[in-house]
Amino acid sequence: MRLFFDARYIRIDFHDGISRYTTELGKALATITPVTFIISDKAQLKFLPAHAEHVIIHSTTSAKEPLTSIILNKYNPDVVFSPMQTMGTIGRRFKLILTLHDMIYYHHRTPPHHLNMAIKLGWRAFHMTYIPQRITLNSADVVATVSHTSKSEFERVNLTKRPIVVIPNAPQRLEKFLGDKKIIRSESPRNLVYMGSFMEYKNVETLIKGMEFLPGKTLHLLSRIAPNRKAALQSLAPHDAEVIFHGGVSDQQYAEILANDAVLVSGSLNEGYGLPLAESLEMGIPAVVSDLPIHNEVAGQGALYFDPLNAKDFADKVRNLDDTLIVRDLIKEGQKHISQYRWSISAKILLNTTKKL
Numbered sequence: 001m002r003l004f005f006d007a008r009y010i011r012i013d014f015h016d017g018i019s020r021y022t023t024e025l026g027k028a029l030a031t032i033t034p035v036t037f038i039i040s041d042k043a044q045l046k047f048l049p050a051h052a053e054h055v056i057i058h059s060t061t062s063a064k065e066p067l068t069s070i071i072l073n074k075y076n077p078d079v080v081f082s083p084m085q086t087m088g089t090i091g092r093r094f095k096l097i098l099t100l101h102d103m104i105y106y107h108h109r110t111p112p113h114h115l116n117m118a119i120k121l122g123w124r125a126f127h128m129t130y131i132p133q134r135i136t137l138n139s140a141d142v143v144a145t146v147s148h149t150s151k152s153e154f155e156r157v158n159l160t161k162r163p164i165v166v167i168p169n170a171p172q173r174l175e176k177f178l179g180d181k182k183i184i185r186s187e188s189p190r191n192l193v194y195m196g197s198f199m200e201y202k203n204v205e206t207l208i209k210g211m212e213f214l215p216g217k218t219l220h221l222l223s224r225i226a227p228n229r230k231a232a233l234q235s236l237a238p239h240d241a242e243v244i245f246h247g248g249v250s251d252q253q254y255a256e257i258l259a260n261d262a263v264l265v266s267g268s269l270n271e272g273y274g275l276p277l278a279e280s281l282e283m284g285i286p287a288v289v290s291d292l293p294i295h296n297e298v299a300g301q302g303a304l305y306f307d308p309l310n311a312k313d314f315a316d317k318v319r320n321l322d323d324t325l326i327v328r329d330l331i332k333e334g335q336k337h338i339s340q341y342r343w344s345i346s347a348k349i350l351l352n353t354t355k356k357l
Contacts, residue, residue, distance in 0.1 A: 003354055004036045004072065004094075005029060006082040008060045012043040014248075017275055018101070021146070021169055022083045023047045028347035036077070066090060079354045081144075089139040095357040097350075098140040099167070100133070100159075102150045102272030108201040130157055138162060141357055144350070146273045149294040167349050170341040171278035177255035183284065184261045188322045191262040192219045192288075195254060195276040198229050203290070205236055206267035206311050212238035213315035219265075220257055224248040258285050263321055266290060267308045274298050278341060281334035286327050288317045298341075302334025 005026050011019040029035055030049045037052050039045065040059040045052060057071055058064040064071070069092030072080060077094045080087075085098040137143050137160035145151050146169045154164055192214070196202050204221065211219055219242065221233075230245055237243045249257065258264065264280035264287040271294045280287050281302050289295045290308035304320060306313040321327050 001033075001354065002036065002076060002078045003029075003033060004038055004055075004075070004077040004080040006080065006084075006087060007037040007044055007048060007054075008040040008057075009083055010039075010044040010047050012041060012047075017169075017272075018083060020172070020275070021101075024170065024172070024343045025083065025167070025346055025350065028343035029350060031344075032347055033351050036075070038072070038080075060084070060086060069094075069096075079357055081350060081354070085133075085136050085140075085143075095354070096140045097142045097144055097165075097353065097357075098137060099144040099146075100137060100150070100154070101146050102270070103153050103157075103159075104201065104270045104272060106130075107270055108199065130159060133159060142353060144353070147294055147297055149297050150272060152293075165349065165353050167346050167353075168341050169273040169275055169278065170343045170346055171275065171282040171338060172251070174251065174255040174258065174279055174283045177252040178259055181256070181259060183259045185327070186261050187324055188216075189261050189263045189286070189318075189327075190217050191257070191260055192217055192265045192318065193222065193258055193262045193280075193285075194220065194265055195222045195279075196266065196268070197223060198225045198233070201269045203267040203269045203308050204233060206290075206308055206314055207265055208233060208236045208241070208243055209238070209311035210314040210318070211241035211243060213312060214318060215240075217318070218242035218244060220244050220246060220262075222246045222249045222254060222257065255283070258283060263288055263318060265314075265318070266295075267306075267314060268292065268295075269308055271295065277303065278338055281338040284331050284335055286321055286330045287334065288314065288321070298338070299334060300337035302330055302337045304330065 007022055007026050009018050009022045027049055037048055037054040039054050039056055055075055066088035068088040069090055073093045079095040081097045083099045085100045140162055143160050143162045143164050144167045148166055151164050151166055198204055224247055262285055264285050266289045268290055274295055277287055277289055278298050287303040289303050291305035304317040306317045
């Protein structure tokens with residue numbers, strides 16, 4: 001079987017969620033079966049296995065994208081897997097698995113900021129109704145997604161008539177960046193850590209407002225942020241609250257901040273998976289997150305949950321972690337629960353899916 005894997009979503013500057021999913025799943029798949037990677041930039045090869053078999057075509061944002069299947073036909077693939085759903089399917093002569101991670105953009109239609117204006121306009125139009133998505137997904141043989149929560153949402157609105165398979169996301173092992181450094185824990189964790197974008201649905205506002213009730217603690221906002229968005233959030237910070245905007249951090253810095261007497265926090269109103277939550281559980285860091293179905297799926301009994309529209313409830317849950325017995329139980333349950341998410345497991349699910357086509 002000639003199995004092709006679309007790796008064009010790998011970013012060469014820094015990983016976003018799709019880029020990391022593409023990279024880690026692709027590498028894990030290559031350990032169990034021969035794979036030909038589809039790339040658009042030779043720089044993407046450094047994120048893939050050494051000497052990976054590959055073909056180079058246009059980028060995912062090229063005007064040629066609708067013709068992708070016609071272009072791939074000449075390489076005679078049997079099955080193509082794409083970690084997104086935007087691959088052009090006109091004229092394809094191979095089996096195809098397309099991936100839709102979640103339905104966030106049907107609830108929050110602001111497109112990713114890195115896209116150009118023409119694509120942003122098309123993005124908004126695409127998400128006005130379910131019809132374009134149904135046409136897109138039904139052009140595949142199988143639809144993949146990253147969680148059972150997302151699968152249930154697809155089924156609820158009849159988003160596709162194709163079989164849906166869950167190929168889960170998985171956390172990276174951040175402890176590898178710590179070297180000989182130990183995780184610091186105190187009787188009252190003082191650092192609250194948020195990793196993620198600052199799009200409106202991420203609801204960072206509740207975290208900042210909740211700092212009014214958490215004197216002596218510091219909220220660390222790790223990701224890159226646009227100046228105007230930063231100014232808007234800074235204006236919400238309560239008087240004397242410690243809120244630090246890091247403006248982007250490396251994986252090593254991320255790990256070191258989490259290891260420094262920290263709690264992972266998120267007030268998101270919608271998630272496709274919640275990778276920072278998974279990473280914190282893997283590392284043995286307690287988490288306080290919004291009470292969403294997907295957060296419950298990823299963390300189980302390994303996190304404390306709060307009403308994302310209630311800053312006081314957020315602060316109350318954080319203060320619960322002053323009880324060392326609660327922290328100990330959360331860490332134990334969290335690490336047990338997150339052990340079901342491994343890239344090796346996801347790769348086997350993908351391979352078994354291709355064998356059934």
